[in-house]
Amino acid sequence: MPELPEVEITRRRIEPLLVGRRITEVVTGPPSYFFITPPERLRERLRGAVVTKLERRGKYIVGSVDNGDSLLLHLGMTGQLFGSGARSVRLLSSTVRASLSPEEQGDFVPDLHTHLRFRFEDEGPEVIFRDVRKFGKVMLTPPGESNPRLDRLGRDALLVSGEHLFEATRKRKTPIKAVLLDQSVLAGCGNIYADEALFHAGVRPGRRAARITRRECDAIAAELKRVLERSIETGGSSISDYIAPDGSDGQFQDERRVYARTGEACFVCESPIRRKLVAQRGTHYCPQCQS
DNA sequence: ACCGCACCCTGAGCGC
DNA sequence: TGCGCTCAGGGTGCGG
Numbered sequence: 001m002p003e004l005p006e007v008e009i010t011r012r013r014i015e016p017l018l019v020g021r022r023i024t025e026v027v028t029g030p031p032s033y034f035f036i037t038p039p040e041r042l043r044e045r046l047r048g049a050v051v052t053k054l055e056r057r058g059k060y061i062v063g064s065v066d067n068g069d070s071l072l073l074h075l076g077m078t079g080q081l082f083g084s085g086a087r088s089v090r091l092l093s094s095t096v097r098a099s100l101s102p103e104e105q106g107d108f109v110p111d112l113h114t115h116l117r118f119r120f121e122d123e124g125p126e127v128i129f130r131d132v133r134k135f136g137k138v139m140l141t142p143p144g145e146s147n148p149r150l151d152r153l154g155r156d157a158l159l160v161s162g163e164h165l166f167e168a169t170r171k172r173k174t175p176i177k178a179v180l181l182d183q184s185v186l187a188g189c190g191n192i193y194a195d196e197a198l199f200h201a202g203v204r205p206g207r208r209a210a211r212i213t214r215r216e217c218d219a220i221a222a223e224l225k226r227v228l229e230r231s232i233e234t235g236g237s238s239i240s241d242y243i244a245p246d247g248s249d250g251q252f253q254d255e256r257r258v259y260a261r262t263g264e265a266c267f268v269c270e271s272p273i274r275r276k277l278v279a280q281r282g283t284h285y286c287p288q289c290q291s
Numbered sequence: 292a293c294c295g296c297a298c299c300c301t302g303a304g305c306g307c
Numbered sequence: 308t309g310c311g312c313t314c315a316g317g318g319t320g321c322g323g
Contacts, residue, residue, distance in 0.1 A: 002317095059317080076318085134300055134301085
């Protein structure tokens with residue numbers, strides 16, 4: 001599931017494929033939950049346009065278009081943004097994959113889940129947005145208009161501080177993990193990195209936020225920053241559908257300490273890792289190392 | 292203001 | 308073998 005590191009890696013790799021190239025055609029799928037802006041409007045507004053800048057805001061990728069529009073992309077749970085040259089079996093459903101020989105599992109072929117394709121004047125690689133579950137989003141904001149989705153975002157998770165976390169957690173009865181997942185507090189933090197940061201900080205995810213000490217807030221902030229930076233360095237976590245935009249897998253999943261390790265031994269104390277629901281999310285922790 | 296929860300979606304994995 | 312059920316989860320919006 002794409003969180004800040006995966007989104008940042010995607011942004012970095014897509015930037016040279018998108019920025020500065022004149023769009024000649026936008027090919028879209030039919031209207032759906034995925035399209036906040038209707039596909040017809042996207043096609044009209046982006047034909048002939050150039051994206052001049054590509055930034056990340058939390059888990060959003062935001063493009064500045066030379067017509068003044070702002071292009072918002074969100075990968076949701078299963079969104080994949082890549083160049084047409086990417087080669088990865090993760091770009092195919094397992095049933096389709098199973099019907100192909102290894103040598104056939106090469107170049108990407110647009111399918112039912114391919115909602116958006118950008119074609120360019122230079123006739124080079126296309127930029128493709130595929131999303132099986134359609135929890136991803138694409139949206140165009142007209143010149144001068146702000147976007148409420150972006151306005152809601154809090155501080156970027158890479159810039160978290162113990163002080164900020166301490167202030168945000170006072171008077172909150174909800175579990176500390178819910179605060180870490182709250183995009184209006186920490187933009188970009190998601191399920192994997194919340195669990196990992198809380199493990200490294202030695203704090204149980206279900207603890208009431210207001211009961212977390214200043215010292216613990218410092219530890220959580222430092223560890224969150226560290227795991228996010230480390231994940232970006234190692235290419236992100238390729239759990240389920242995420243691939244880097246060149247089709248390669250990330251490596252951070254090999255450095256996980258608790259996420260999706262239910263029942264396996266803690267690397268520190270060998271206690272079995274536990275899983276429970278916190279804030280309606282699958283949550284993993286070590287009962288011995290975290291208190 | 293804050294909190295919990297339903298909803299959106301579809302493939303994987305499981306039990307029968 | 309195959310069907311049908313359940314689960315997964317980011318973000319939004321609603322009701323309490």
